[in-house]
Every structure is written in structure tokens, then in C-alpha cells.
Amino acid sequence: MSTTQHKLNNHSPIHKKGMSDNLEKIVTSMKNPLQFLQQPISNSTIVLQKVKILDTDISIEEGFSTIINQLSAPVFDKKEGKFIGIIDLKHFLSYILYKLPFPPTGEYVSSSIKEMDLFPFHTLDKKSSILQLLKYFDSGVHRAFILNENKQIEMISQLDILKWFKDNSQEFGELKNKDVLSLDRSYNLHSFSKVHSINQCEPVFKALQDIQKYKIYGMPVVDDKNTIVGNISIHDIKYASENLDRLALPLNMYIKEKPPVTCEKTTTLAELFNIFLNHRIHRVHLVESGKPIGIITITDIISMIYNYTISNSDNKSSSIQM
Template identity: 80%
Template sequence: MSATDKKSQSNYGMRKCSSEKIITMKNPLHFLLQPISTSTLELQKVQILDTNISIEDGFNVIIDQLSAPVYDSKKEKFIGICDLKHFLSYILYKLPFPPTGDYVESSITDMELFPFTILDKKSSVLQLLKYFDTGVHRAFILNEKKQIEMITQLSILKWFKDNAHEFGDMKNKDIISLDRTYNLHSFSKVHSILDTEPVFKAFQLIQKYKIYGMPIVNDKNQIVGNISIHDLKYASSNLDKLSLPLKMYVEERPPITCDKSTKLSELFNIFLNNQIHRVHLVEGGKPIGIITITDIISMIYNHTLSSNPDNKSSSIQM
């Protein structure tokens, strides 16, 4: 074989290798295009809130379910979705010490509900991720019997973990690499609160900043705990607990953290083992960022779109 032939063969091999790499990288998450019905995603039963229900009874449902579609029986249609955040002003208004001062909603219909969106089981998982990319924590699915079921962010994450082999090298990337290569939004502004502040102050800040949780820090700005809107559940039967200093309220729950070297596969385990929606990114014990399940879903969803430009218009319409 001549030198020219060898060079030509070598170049062909390089092109072939390069082509194979492009093919591999073009569609690394093709499994997301499968319908929800054929996936192993866990669906849960849902209790629907009627607009006639009282705020108190609605809150009791949300404590257990965390989110629910709201149905107006007079109009015979769904009018929105509510979660714990919608009941925060109700809780603050009921407190026996100076609350926000805002008027509390008197009924479910007075709340600024999330828009009602429903997918069916024929929708692709990619369409489901598009919906979660908007920041919601739960999606409602219409099954074959015309019943509404629910898929949570944690269910999505478990499905990701069970299919970790589909991620290739992504699952082995640390947070720095994920942020640089896949735009993981982990270094957003951190709103923290001192552990000497009362619990209700944390909830006031959560409402003010329109967030779901924040780290609790000591006087050296070292993270010692976490407070989230889900903690409303623990105070629902005794609002006096909300006057306690945060260090007493969360003393039995150590903070869940990660650092810049934490890998995506490790983040899966942290979220799932602790059944949480956010992990605090720390450096030297001090919070420097927050990683949420929404961040991970958004990263994977948007990476899938950029890897599959042909599917942008045809595969993700809801």
C-alpha cells in the first residue's frame, strides 16, 4: 500500500471516527423522546381541589400532596394549580405576632394560581421536561381512563438515575464541568438567614423573594441548616413553633450540601436519598450557590434541544 493510500485510509478513518463522534453526541439523550406511557416514570394519584373548599381544608390537602389542580364546578373546568406557596400568606396572616400585614385570601379562587396545564400519557418525556423547565415541581397527566395523575420532580430524577447509562460522560461530570459545558445554573444569588432569627422571618423572606427555600447560617456565615416552604407542614398543627429561633427549629436536621467536585450521579443520590428539591453548594462551609432539581431538569432539557435541533419544532409542542 502506497503512502498516499495509507494517508487516504488514515484520513478516512479520522473522518469516520469524527462522524461517529458527531452521531454519538448529536443525540445523547434520545431516550427522552419516548412516550410517558412506555417509560417507567412513577405516576401518583391526585386529589383535586374544588373552588368551594375552605382555605383550611385546602391547606390540609396540600400539606400531604404538595400540589393540586383546582376545579370550578360552576364553570365545569379546571382554573389553575396551587401548591404550598399559595398558602404562605394565609399562614403568615394567622400568626399571633406581627405578620406581613397583607390581606389574606378568603377562598381558593382569590389566589393567583399557576396556569392549569395537563399532558397525556402519549406525550413524550421531552415534552414533560419542557413543562418542568418552567419551574413547576409537579406535572399532571391524563391517563387512559381520563383520570388525572401526577409526576413529581423526584420521580423524574429517579428515572434519570435508573437510566444513568444514557447520559454517557455527563453523569461523571462535576459541578464545575456541568456549569461550564452544560450551563447548570448553580451559582445563582443566595438568600440566607441567621440561625438566631425566628422561623416566621424566614417564611417572610421566602415570600418576599418568591423562592422555595434558603440556607440557614451562623454568625460566621457557615451553613448550619436549611429552611424551605415544605417546612410549613411541620408547623401546621402548632403555629407557635414559628416563633422559635431557626437553630431550634432545625437542630435535628443537618444541612445537605455539595461542593464543586460533586458529580451529577452523586447529585442524583443526594436528592433522592434525602427526598429534597435543593442542595446548597458550599465552599469552606459557606454557601455560594444552590442547585435545584429544576436546574438539573433544565440543563438536560436544553442540552437535548441543542443536541437535536431538528426536534425543536416537532417533538416538544405541548
């Protein structure tokens, strides 16, 4: 084939169409960032988990034993014939602190799950978009409940959605290579406000009291030099579920098998995906010279991706109702 023929072929209608298609894809991608989030949950590879539903007539002890394993559950009232809310470990914190044997440190709580201040009950269905799912998580819940084709409730955890993000990391383009500092400045990933920390010599129940007081899920554990040495979270209650006396232990004994998981301002979004998934954790401590300066949670990541997509979309009024 001659050089002239080769050039003519490059300008053929078919070649022009290919160029036009590629340009259209680029423009569409620019106008609709993270467009892949518009697909329905049913079309994704996100794994849905089975759910145990709690009845309001069971004891708090029974409810607690379920939540220790499942971490969150819908609550059903048989008398009213409807779901009345969602419960997670945080709802049992006052109960645990009150039940401590040396002496009680929490406020009295009713023995009825129904009288707890539950999260509002809400479900999506498998036709809902991933973007709607992100909005669900952006409200602060750690697990989303999905109604399947058989009208049964299934569950998606924050780690489930994060794994899906990682599996589809190519869809994030340059965003996945942004570091923590630029994500914070550009997309409000996390506000580096005061970090609530606790000394490793304090008892575990003191950390739980602070978690309840500050309405958080966890905090860094530090030594006398304010260097981070570990993490304590509300989920760590499970290690004392059969013996509450363990909550009187100093933190450095209670968390000794749990080294701290940290990141720095140079850590990228893609690296954060790996950190969360490899360690099966929900928060990473942002450090500078070993000192905690912030906390990044999976909720922060999901919220950033959701708000980035909405704020950069041409069609900001698109249907994202839950």
C-alpha cells in the same frame, strides 16, 4: 481454524454489517443526545401518583391540609365546569403569615382559593414524550399532571423523574461524570448569584417572610461565621401546621433534626442524583470551605438536561409542544 480463515471471517458481510450497525448507533447518539428522552411516558418506568383535586368552594383551611400532604393540586371550578389552575404551598404562604397570632406579619388574603394567583392549569397525557415532560418542569412547576387512559389526572413529581434519571444513568454517557463547575460553565446548570441566607437565631416566620419576598422556595441557615448549619424551605410549614406558634421559634430549634445537605464544585451529576434521592430533598447547597456560594435545585438539573438535549439536537424543531 487457521489464522487466514479467522481473518477472512472477520471481514465477512455479517461482520461488516455488525460494524456498520454499531457505527450508525454511535453517529445517531452523537446527533441526538439523550435520545431515550423521546420515548413516551407510557413506555417508561416513571411512577404516576394519585391526585386529590381541590374545588374552589372549599375553605382555605381544607385546601391547606390537602396541600401539606400532596404539595400541589389542580383546582376545579364546579360553576364554570373546568379546571382553573394549579395550587401549591407557596400560595398559602401569605395566608399563614397573616394568621400568625403574634401579631399578623403577612398581608390579608381572601378566603377564596379561586381568587388566589394560581399557576396556569395544564396537563400532558401518557403519550407525551419524556422531553415534553421535562419542558413542563422547566417552566418552574414542581409537579406535572398527566391525563391517563381513563381521563383521570395523575401526578409525577420532580423526585419521580430524578429517580428515573438515576435508573437510566447509563444513557447519559460522559455527561453523568461532569462536575458541578463544568456543568455550570458548559450547560448553564446554575448561576452562582447571591445566595439569600438567614442566621440560625432568627425566628422561622422571618425566614418565611424572606422566602415570600425573594420569591424562592428555600434558603440556607447559617451561623455567626456564615457557615451553613441547616436549610429552611416553604415545605417546612408542615411542621407547624397544627400549631402556628412554632413559627416563632428560632431556626436552630426548628430545624435541629435536619442537618444541612451540601455539595461542592467537584460533585458530579450522577452524585447529585444520589444526594437528592437519598435525602428526599429538592435543593442542595453548594459550599466552598463550609460557606454557601450557590443553590442547586432539581429544577436546575431538569432544566439543564432539557436545554442540553434541545441545543445539541439536529432536529431542534422537533415536536416538544406541551
